[in-house]
Amino acid sequence: MDRAALSDALLHQLYEVLASPLGSIGRGLSELLTPFVAHSALVLLTADVSGGRLQWWGDPTIHQGMSGLAVDRLRSTSGSAEGIRRAFLHIDDAQRPVLQLVARNGALLLLVDPGPVSRPRTVTDLWNIVSLHVQERADEAAPEYLRHARSTAGVRLLALNEIRDEYSATLEGVLGPLRAGRLSDASAREAALNRSVAGLDRLRAMSGQARTLAQETVSVSFARLKDELRSAARYWHGQLEFIGPSCGDHPVPDEVARGARAVVQRVILSRMECSEVSRMRVQWECDGTQLLIDLRDDGAGGAADAEALLEIARQRVDALRGQVSFTETSGWGAELSVSLPLDPPPVRPSTAAIAGLRPREMQVAKLLTAGSRNRTIAHELGISENTVKFHISRILRTLNANSRAEAIAALLSEQRA
Template sequence: MNNGVPPIGLFRRLADTLSEPLASVPASLSGVLTPMVSHTALVMLTADASGGRVQGFGDPQFTRDLQGLDLDALRRAATGVETVQRAPIRVGGTMWPTLQAIARNGALLILARPGACPSDGAVLDLWTIVSTLVQERADSATPDYLWQARAASGARLTAVSELEDEFRTLLERLLVTLRSRRLSDAEAREIAIARASAAIANLNRITNAARELTEVPVATAFARLKSDLSTILEQREIQVQFVDPPADGRPLPDEVARGARAVVLRCVLSLIVTPEIRRVLVQWDCDGTNLLAYVRTDGPGRKEDAAPLDATLERRVQALGARMSVDTTPGWATDISVVFPLDPPRTNRANAAVAELRPREVQVVDFLLAGYRNRAIAEALGISENTVKFHVSRILSTLGAASRSEAIAMLLVEN
């Protein structure tokens, strides 16, 4: 920008970015920002409807080596939302100068090797606009996406749990062996015990960080809902009463936090079209296993008042494995209760089809379920990306799936 005047074509490029498919947003956003502040790479940490929280564009040494846990740590260490700063960060063993912007919804944008900019605040403003759109797409995601996100969450948490159990058992056995009095080299035993103990502590740290990345404190999720509803209803003569969940309630899986907020928003907005309604009660609670959402409105309590709660909302509820009930009391109120399970469904492979796969293809299946892309699978297995593509093609053919997403949906089913 020049003295606060937007560069020519900025709004047109921004409009084009907002209409792009989510996968193309990083490249398009980079093009919008380049006239304002030069940079060699751009990385976004968001919640979006494609299920991919981390997206990047530009220098692969930066975008490839900057991990999601690192990004989440940067976001948590920030002084708050709607902030922008320049600070160096270590990525792949190299210190990179960066510009870091955190939008109102908590989404993080990082520009690598940023040039001079008349107003870093303008970058934050643009990022807030783009990240808000990405968040809205997540909130309006199709039920199929929500189901797949829940199933994938189950696969991730299962993988983390199995990894933790395997290595914990290994390290504990190592400790038992090294503590044996039959070993004569006390000094070597002491060093080995210390190293093994440190390894267990590090494993706990990584596991906790992985869990935190996919969870949201229930109080934080409800505060976001309150903010959204308050903004929507502030211009209407409707009194809103909020009953907060317990501050120490169990954290919510990220897709449950987003899905529950979208469901409650849709319920309230559908009901308040009735002109007689003057009061709305919104309450969340946790019983340790479920998130319990409750909405009550006053008014005539006619059954037709609940008619806007259409099949789309019901499918969204079902996709999250939730249960919704609607009760109307003539001349009194309309009550809606939704129970969202916090534990994702257990995963179960399409056993008959998987049994026909070769051992290497079964390994590729495991990486597909964990969300790995072809290049990452190739690096993990030490094979070429073309070989991975061949394996994926045969997996799709064996399963009778038309796409990668359909194959994952077939492999992740509720017991």
Template sequence: MPDGGADCTRDTLQELSETVTAPSAALPDRLSHLLAPFAPHDALVILTADVDGGHQRGAGDESFVRGVSYLDLDDRRRAIRPGSTQRDELDVAGRTVQILLAVSRNGAVLVLAGARPDAHGEATVLDLWNIVSLRIQELADHAPPDYLRHARYSSGERMEALAELGAEYSTTLETVLASLRSSRLDNGAARQAATAIATEGLVHLRTASDRARTATEEPVTTAFDRLRDDLRPLMRYRDIDVQFVDPPVDGRPLPSEVAHGARAVVRGAILVMIDDPDVSRVRAQWDCDGTNLIIGLRDDGDGALSSDSSRLRLITDRVHALRGRIDVDMTPGWGTEISVVVPLDPPHAGGMRPTTWSLGERENDVLARIASGAHNREIAADLGISENTVKFHIANLYRKMGVSNRAEATATYLSEMRFA
């Protein structure tokens, strides 16, 4: 007859199995039920990149779930290392709540409200969360790439709305300040107090705007470290040497959907490469030129990777969903090289569709060559026009497309041509 400990272990494994096989929408409730024996709690909130594009979701006390600030969670996530827990407090809906914060090895955030487990329970919560967060990541990696495209456009809309709102309130506060500083107004003490309040409000507004922007970004080095951690379990039982070339430490932070999508692209590409039994080494490199994330992958196989591979097509779709460009170069006897360029800036919310760009014939010719990677001198020679004329056409098509540089024009063109 099994003892109580064996029964408990069997029940936990059964609960874990039901959690990782649950639909995405049901996962918070299942996870809450799974963790309750080890850390009883009033509410649970998770923040992950998932098939819905990384929405914050929860279970339990609605006032806590709805009242938790994304910015507060992100601040705390950045303060602790992945694969660890921390006890903390959160101010939610006018009350201070004791929480247990767990950040999985892949960076997903779990918050348990009102939980005060012992050391064993805390460690068990982290172990189970590491497993469940991998399942959430897997759901995102294998989902159709439409959610990445939606996340890119949503990011653009959020940033534009934030900029508009910030500009509006900033203008209002600056106008108030200008009026209050006027010597023509009476009651100096009241004017001084109101000036101080308006000044403080302006500082808070600018701080909140900066926090909202940085909360949707991830340092490029952190994103690359998470990729390395993601791949470690995949390589553990394979005789494959994966060499990582780190990005520059001062590289521009990546929007969250770019960081997540890029990791999914690299993981998928490496899995495709090592399916070739002749591959023993893969090199993965990230770089950042301030405008784009540049990814390079190369293996030492026989260069026989099929360009018709369904898994390679999924990777290509993900790159296009991020408005990026992918090139696959297969050289028999020398291996396969995959190059990916993903623009960091989200598309404008009001970006024009191809039918409304109204490009002239020559502008379309120039755009097609820009998208192929040609420089101005090459475009001029190809079309039999001067470089100054090329620059003139480029300025016009930028204005009509609602973009500001070659990378945006290329990404927009390729994305629209792929999904039109």
């Protein structure tokens, strides 16, 4: 195959990967990269619109023996520098070689049991394109997704606390009699004591790692925003300034970081289209409980600007239970201020249940709360009335509701919360 035909085939295969559902990207990407580097499995750590960030493809034993925490530890030790490096991943009680690729936006790709890399630059470029596509799909997600992700985060933290408390109590119960010396065999007592202490330490470490798995520091999130905006502003005529957070080590949940970057990018890109705007400033700060965003420009300001900017930001900010305001500043033009809470909303029974609804059930629930009848819901979603009845039955069971009215009340209560 000549060079032109090879390039055409590669571009077509890349197109097929980008056009595929996000859940199928692992398979297509593996096939795309195989000619350049052989591997037994592929692991991706990204953010996507479904909320699931860890994907894999290939040898099923890799997935079965792989820990998401181990993958995240590998990412945290690699830093955010773009490039390829070789490392080892703990899989099923063994260290397996991996080729570790960090994209420009910080997404991680692991190729397990890699062979030689024939064209490193091509492999890096392909991963940058795919990871950027996944990120853009996440950024373009409907605001309802961000709200759902926030509720899910609250459920996840509640479950994590319950697991931690249960196992901590169990281990502490074992440690009590061991420390009291009630076992007669000193060597057995010492061995059990050491094992219990080690188990408790491991549990605490895993709890901390699980909490950071879906987070990034505010400085890392801001650095990614800068890289993305500088690329977009390459041909803009004006000046773009950045003021980073003074306390950059505070963790920010992924959905908050993603939502914040999406809001800022949309506002900045819209203002770049205004000929009177020649200077913009982006400032982030974190006070420990909120992510604070300030966007300023030297445009004309006024009611039209206020309405346009608020319209761009409001839906995503509301989805994250944040606040947004607009003011005019002397020496500048428009100033948009956003505050996003870092902690997920308190988990109530309805919140936990709603977070467990499937995507199609969420669509049915939305139409249900709008007062739509089964026939209307079926027509809107292109499904049969029997299928609608099936989804509504499961929604009732999930929400522990005895009637359609009770389910609607629970859903509306959650929307107002």
